[in-house]
Amino acid sequence: MLQINNLHAGVGGKKILRGIDLEIRPGQVHAIMGPNGSGKSTLAQVLAGRDTYEVTSGKVLFEGRDLLALEPEERAAAGIFLAFQYPVEIPGVTNMYFMRAALNSIRKQRGLPEIDAFDFMESMKRKMQLLGMPEAMLNRAVNAGFSGGEKKRNEVLQLAVLEPKLAILDETDSGLDIDALKTVAGGINALRGPGRSFLVVTHYQRLLDYIVPDVVHVMSAGRIVRSGGKDLALELERKGYAELDEAAVSELVR
Amino acid sequence: MIALKEDVPGYAAQFERRMSAGEPAWLRELRAGAMRSFSTLGFPTTHHEDWKYTNVSPVATTPFGEGPAAWPAAAPPAGPAAWPVNARLVFVNGHLSRELSAVRGLPAGVAVQSLAEAVRNGSTVLESHLGRHAGYSEQAFVALNTALAVDGAVVTIDSGVVLEQPVVLVYLTSPAGGPAASYPRTLVLAGRESRASVVEIYSGPDDSAYFTNAVTELVVREGAAVDHYRVQLEGRQAYHVATVQGVQDRAGILASHNFSFGAALARHDINSVLDAEGAECSLNGLYLAGGSQHVDNHTLLDHAKPNCASRELYKGILGGHGTGVFNGKIVVRQDAQKTNAIQSNKNLLLSRDAVINTKPQLEIFADDVRCTHGATVGQLDREALFYLRSRGIPVRDSRDLLTRAFAAELLDAIRWQPLRETLETELHRRLSQMVEAAAK
Numbered sequence: 001m002l003q004i005n006n007l008h009a010g011v012g013g014k015k016i017l018r019g020i021d022l023e024i025r026p027g028q029v030h031a032i033m034g035p036n037g038s039g040k041s042t043l044a045q046v047l048a049g050r051d052t053y054e055v056t057s058g059k060v061l062f063e064g065r066d067l068l069a070l071e072p073e074e075r076a077a078a079g080i081f082l083a084f085q086y087p088v089e090i091p092g093v094t095n096m097y098f099m100r101a102a103l104n105s106i107r108k109q110r111g112l113p114e115i116d117a118f119d120f121m122e123s124m125k126r127k128m129q130l131l132g133m134p135e136a137m138l139n140r141a142v143n144a145g146f147s148g149g150e151k152k153r154n155e156v157l158q159l160a161v162l163e164p165k166l167a168i169l170d171e172t173d174s175g176l177d178i179d180a181l182k183t184v185a186g187g188i189n190a191l192r193g194p195g196r197s198f199l200v201v202t203h204y205q206r207l208l209d210y211i212v213p214d215v216v217h218v219m220s221a222g223r224i225v226r227s228g229g230k231d232l233a234l235e236l237e238r239k240g241y242a243e244l245d246e247a248a249v250s251e252l253v254r
Numbered sequence: 255m256i257a258l259k260e261d262v263p264g265y266a267a268q269f270e271r272r273m274s275a276g277e278p279a280w281l282r283e284l285r286a287g288a289m290r291s292f293s294t295l296g297f298p299t300t301h302h303e304d305w306k307y308t309n310v311s312p313v314a315t316t317p318f319g320e321g322p323a324a325w326p327a328a329a330p331p332a333g334p335a336a337w338p339v340n341a342r343l344v345f346v347n348g349h350l351s352r353e354l355s356a357v358r359g360l361p362a363g364v365a366v367q368s369l370a371e372a373v374r375n376g377s378t379v380l381e382s383h384l385g386r387h388a389g390y391s392e393q394a395f396v397a398l399n400t401a402l403a404v405d406g407a408v409v410t411i412d413s414g415v416v417l418e419q420p421v422v423l424v425y426l427t428s429p430a431g432g433p434a435a436s437y438p439r440t441l442v443l444a445g446r447e448s449r450a451s452v453v454e455i456y457s458g459p460d461d462s463a464y465f466t467n468a469v470t471e472l473v474v475r476e477g478a479a480v481d482h483y484r485v486q487l488e489g490r491q492a493y494h495v496a497t498v499q500g501v502q503d504r505a506g507i508l509a510s511h512n513f514s515f516g517a518a519l520a521r522h523d524i525n526s527v528l529d530a531e532g533a534e535c536s537l538n539g540l541y542l543a544g545g546s547q548h549v550d551n552h553t554l555l556d557h558a559k560p561n562c563a564s565r566e567l568y569k570g571i572l573g574g575h576g577t578g579v580f581n582g583k584i585v586v587r588q589d590a591q592k593t594n595a596i597q598s599n600k601n602l603l604l605s606r607d608a609v610i611n612t613k614p615q616l617e618i619f620a621d622d623v624r625c626t627h628g629a630t631v632g633q634l635d636r637e638a639l640f641y642l643r644s645r646g647i648p649v650r651d652s653r654d655l656l657t658r659a660f661a662a663e664l665l666d667a668i669r670w671q672p673l674r675e676t677l678e679t680e681l682h683r684r685l686s687q688m689v690e691a692a693a694k
Binding site: 072 | 635645647649652656658662663
């Protein structure tokens with residue numbers, strides 16, 4: 001589904017990603033862990049098409065297409081979704097209007113008709129219930145004045161509405177208490193299926209107790225330094241990133 | 255005969271015509287006084303501090319004629335002139351159109367008449383209010399309107415009367431005339447504890463460089479509440495100059511909404527005197543300038559008495575080579591202790607060539623007051639733009655959505671739904687034009 005080869009990217013001449021190789025197959029959940037500044041979030045944003053970052057070399061194929069040649073909205077239509085670490089507040093646009101505009105834009109790009117307003121409302125209500133969100137949030141402006149937890153739920157709601165093929169979750173667990181974390185993870189797990197893959201970026205192992213990954217990668221200084229099964233996350237939890245870094249460096253030197 | 259400083263023959267002839275129209279003595283005196291002011295003042299130039307950024311020389315040098323007194327086409331104009339409201343006065347080139355107007359089913363204690371009609375009927379309140387609030391000794395355009403106004407609207411709401419539906423005043427310039435001038439005049443008298451809203455709409459053809467010079471006086475008596483909407487949708491080449499002057503008695507509430515979307519050159523002076531304790535005034539404004547449009551908003555809140563509050567929010571969207579001016583003056587007189595005044599002007603620049611000049615002007619002579627002001631000039635938020643695009647919304651739609659979101663709070667403040675919807679549609683249409691022009 002997603003194939004990243006030797007991806008290098010940075011901002012303003014500063015190198016952040018220094019050769020990422022990664023392959024995600026349909027239905028898989030991959031977790032990317034790593035210390036702050038290792039480039040996890042940059043990778044997430046580059047995949048979604050943020051133009052702040054400049055891709056200097058490498059290749060990204062999404063279902064065989066050259067992802068880097070697509071505009072952000074085209075990537076969304078192709079089936080990529082990024083749940084933002086810091087969701088943006090948009091006063092003056094209601095959540096409801098925004099989500100319908102998003103869904104219809106994607107449908108239009110795929111040559112599908114606009115969704116029926118009634119059907120849309122019904123499916124929104126169902127999805128909000130699943131995420132423990134009051135219906136009143138539909139009429140509030142997008143993320144405006146939302147608490148940290150509400151913003152993260154709202155990201156997952158969008159994920160549920162847009163039903164992407166690849167969902168990239170950027171620190172979706174940060175700022176959530178344990179109950180909210182369980183609800184959000186439940187919402188995400190409900191979306192898992194053979195046709196949908198996840199790339200879960202997180203600093204902590206905690207989230208992975210609830211969203212169990214197939215593959216765990218560890219990033220350090222812009223590279224993936226280790227990959228393994230879900231046990232790797234537990235090992236990291238025990239040893240911390242510092243020890244791993246040393247091991248990784250010696251591995252690289254070797 | 256008054257000698258005119260401006261060598262434009264049209265004005266003298268029009269003035270003579272007004273003076274021979276058989277109007278009562280007080281009105282003839284008023285007009286003569288105003289004409290004297292105008293002839294002394296002449297049109298303002300950019301040397302005047304208040305007109306520094308707005309050059310009205312095209313207005314001063316064009317010999318405007320008078321448009322026909324009736325709607326010339328067989329088909330009546332669409333839109334606001336046909337809104338189903340109880341009270342709708344439609345004016346064509348400054349003259350009341352009986353065919354297009356409709357006044358019926360108003361509650362007792364409410365009168366909506368044309369100015370000419372009110373003069374003919376010998377309305378007693380007219381003499382004490384018309385031209386008594388909007389000063390013309392220093393304002394050339396107010397003077398010109400006062401001297402030359404042919405017709406307009408007089409809306410009176412008696413004490414305690416609550417008017418549910420808005421009174422709609424539509425001032426149209428008809429298509430296919432030469433460059434014509436009109437001088438719409440509006441007077442609203444809201445009696446004690448009354449409630450009313452008045453909508454003024456200005457519109458005209460795109461293919462004529464006509465001139466609208468409008469003056470509105472709003473008298474808000476003790477405990478009354480008035481919502482005043484000004485909707486300027488003039489044609490593309492039009493010149494629109496207008497003054498709104500409010501005067502508020504004890505605990506009188508005035509909410510002014512000023513939407514300026516049209517005209518090549520638009521200048522609005524929106525003023526109110528908070529003339530007794532407990533008065534509250536809110537000034538809301540939304541202005542667009544694309545292409546080579548120029549829009550100038552000068553507001554003046556005169557806090558004359560203690561314990562009054564004012565809140566002002568003006569937002570501008572400027573694209574193309576559009577230019578805008580915001581000058582927000584707040585005067586707090588020595589007597590006006592415990593004044594609470596908040597002013598905010600926010601501007602969105604959609605192009606590199608768009609310009610805004612924004613200036614707060616606070617003159618505070620009392621010592622126990624709370625006055626805040628702020629102005630921002632910015633572009634669309636890049637983070638928000640990426641957020642929308644990452645959800646599949648194409649870049650153009652995303653820009654459009656964010657621009658409309660910027661304007662939303664001012665449209666949301668419109669209580670009357672047909673007006674809100676009309677303006678949403680107008681805004682959308684004009685913003686799309688701006689974006690399209692930018693793409694070319």
